[in-house]
Amino acid sequence: MRKLLEGLSLFQRVAYPRHRKLFERLAKNQTPQAVFISCSDSRVVTNLLVQAEPGDLFIIRNAGNIIPPAGSSYGGTTASLEYAIVALGIRDVILCGHSNCGAMKGVLHPETLDGMPAVRQWVSYADAARRAAVAAHPGASDDEMLERVVDFNVIAQVRNMMTFPFVSRLVEKGELxxxxxxYDIATGRVKGLDASxxxxxxxxxxxxGSPDERNALASVEGDEEFWERL
Ligand SMILES: [Zn+2]
Incomplete structure (x- = not known):
């Protein structure tokens, strides 16, 4: 904790004065460029990743970058997303998963979550990702399966966002x-879903990108039944 308090002191003495005008402007209101939804993992540093300044990102974080679908849970994640889109009028949402995600390990191995009932319940919102990864990549190694669950979880959670009318209405009008x-922690690489x-x-x-990453979802790309189940 001492290191963090020293950091606070440094912020007040050096960083704040350097950006005084920006902070004075931000004190009155915020107009963020995007909502950034990520895992709580300490290795995912959202502002660093996109080189954003204070005021640029409206950040929502939770274990596993999960968005419970409409009707299942009205907790902080849903409320933050609703506020960002309806009240602040933000028109871009980035949902960012990451490599080596502990929450996704829990999705793959729920037996390791004994004694953590809240985590177990929360990551069950990502179970569609586990089912999709197992169906698309039977026989994959544990490490590879984890990568695929991370990928499918991003796809599943983007789809979950679309279950909210305040999201789907704007997306369908082309306004959101x-x-x-x-995000791959080891290399700094970031891949994004294309329009499909x-x-x-x-x-x-x-x-x-790496050939493995490019081909990871190729085997199921045209399988309509698979995508309906996700
Ligand atoms: Zn994570």
């Missing part, structure tokens, strides 16, 4: 964009 991303919602493509300066 939903973006599904996956069934394929990831490299984002940012990463032109190529």
């Amino acid at each position: 964009q939903l973006h599904g991303w996956v 919602g069934r394929r990831f493509v490299p984002l940012g300066g990463d032109e190529k």
Whole structure:
């Protein structure tokens, strides 16, 4: 904790004065460019990832970057999303999963969640991702299965967002964009869902991506029944 308090002191003495004008402007209101939904994991540093300044991102974080579908749970995640879109009028939502996600490990191995009933209940909202990964990649190694669950969870949670009328109405009118991303902690690479919602493509300066990532969802891309179940 001492390191954090020293950091606070440094912020007040050095960083705040350097950005004084920005903070004075932000004190009156906020006009964020995007909602950024990510896992609570300490390794996902949202502002650093997109080089955003204070006021740029409206951030929603929870274990596993999960959006419970409409009607299932009106908790903080749903309320924050509703406020961001309805009250603040934000028109881009980025939902970003990440590599080596502990919550997704829990989705794959619920037996490890004994003694954590709240976590167990919460990650059950990502079970569609586990079922999809197992169906699309039977026989995958544990590590590969985890990567695929991370991918499918992003797809599933973007779809869950569409169950809210305050989201789907605007998306259908072309006034709200939903973006599904996956961040790889080890390489800094980020891939994003393309317009089909069934394929990831490299984002940012990463032109190529890895062949494994490009082909990960290819086996199920045209399987309509598979996508209906997700
Ligand atoms: Zn995570």
